[in-house]
Amino acid sequence: MAPGRRIAPVDTIWLNMDRPENLMVIESLLLLEHAPDWDRVTDVVRTRLVDEYPVFRERPGPRVVPWRLPRWQPDPDFRLERHVHRVRLPAPGDDAALRRYVDRQLHQPLDRAHPLWQVHLVDGYQRGAALLCRVHHAVADGTALVRLLLSLTDDAEGVAREAAPPSNRPTGLRAATRALAPGGLADVGRLAVRTGQAGASLVLARTPSSVLGGQPGTRKHVVWSQPFSLEDAKQVGRLSGATVNDVLMSAVAGAMHRYQVAHGAEPVDLTTMVPVNVRRLDRELPRGLGNRFALVFFTFPSAVAAPLQRLAETKRRMDWLKSSPEAVMTFGLITAIGRTVSDVERFIVSFFANKAIGVTTNVPGPTRTRYLAGTKVTAILGWVPGSGRHTVGVCIVTYAGTVRVGFRVDADRVRRPKQLLEAFEAEMADLVAIAKPARASSARRSASHAH
DSSP, X not given: OOOOEEOOHHHHHHHHOOBTTBOOEEEEEEXXXXXXXXXXXXXXXXXXXXXXXXXXXXXXXXXXXTTSOOEEEEOTTOOGGGTEEEEEOOTTOOHHHHHHHHHHHHTOOOOTTSOSEEEEEEEEETTEEEEEEEEETTTBOHHHHHHHHHHTEEOTTSOOOOOOOOOOOOHHHHHHHHHHSTXXXXXXXXXXXXXXXXXXXXXXXXXXXXXXXXXXXXXXXEEEOOOEEHHHHHHHHHHHTOOHHHHHHHHHHHHHHHHHHHTTOOOOOEEEEEEEEOSOTTSOOOTTOBOOEEEEEEEEOTTOOSHHHHHHHHHHHHHHHHTOTHHHHHHHHHHHHTTSOHHHHHHHHHHHHTTSSOBEEEXXXXXXXXXXXXXXXXXXXEEOOOOTTXXXXXXXXXXXXXXXXXXXXXXXXXXXXXXXXXXXHHHHHHHHHHHHHHHHHHHHHHHHHHO
């Protein structure tokens, strides 16, 4: 057999990080208005994934020599039907039934004798269906996988043009680049100070004990919110000088605060890992896919009691991260770790992963409705894998003017995930309720000035 393509150092990390308590698999879910034609679905998967990207026909080979990178090898027994499945939910086919189906998949490892991906068409969900995609992190990062998922869909005219999200370039990388540009040397001193602060944060940070943390088990649960208006989130941000991301991250902090209080605990600030894309979104994905992202640590102000104070503190901490070189540092660190032996990889990755409660992603999806095999996509959801002692993963997705949030929690540590979700929805409702009177007052002042 030919030696195959080398697996990149960063991809090798995620290939080696699978553990029974935290599998390195990214799960995505499309909710569909109607049940699509099965033949059209399989044809879309074949032509837009398998035929376009070799890794969907390849399996990971062994690492023969410890210091040499493993390789992707063609699967000599590749069959599409091994990876694409069709199932039917039992009645009544509601959200609870779909959640139970997804939960059962979360602890199932992908077979390394074959390519590391699956697609499940789930019939009988409400009046339509759902499409669950499971792809190993070694294949690609979350940003690339969202673009791949959307490449399966078409616009209203049935055209399969890519629906790439708007660019989310890492501000930490921009800060470092500006400092080295002509005229930017005045920032070098400030950047050096921030580098020292970021380095200390990476090494010295600790995760406090909390009712949301602890040693994870193998069972996971997922929950997701109902859609709420992106315009409402924007309005909250406009009235407080915050971004939409600030508002949503503040609402997650509020959910964690409320959950701790409900369980009789003294609320503490909890830290999450936030992936930062370093891939050019204005270019086509490379056929080899792979991972191109950095990580930064964000500490939710989940000890703060008042919603507006939480929002202000979230904005302050986010602003600090935007000018921090932490993304540059972690991107270099991830690349270097991938060139070491697997035992060293596990130790270093776990050392940093254990400083956070989980991973939080914010995915800006397409602004217009998409269609899969001619069927309207009503929602996009996703869940990121954890590592080490991670117990709470959060994925925020904007799509066609709405926002949904999904939580992926450890069943042993977070026994009431719906309570966490309801706390998030209550926090968002409170923020929107605060913003609406201010919005109405502003509109009245504008009308008065107009007359």
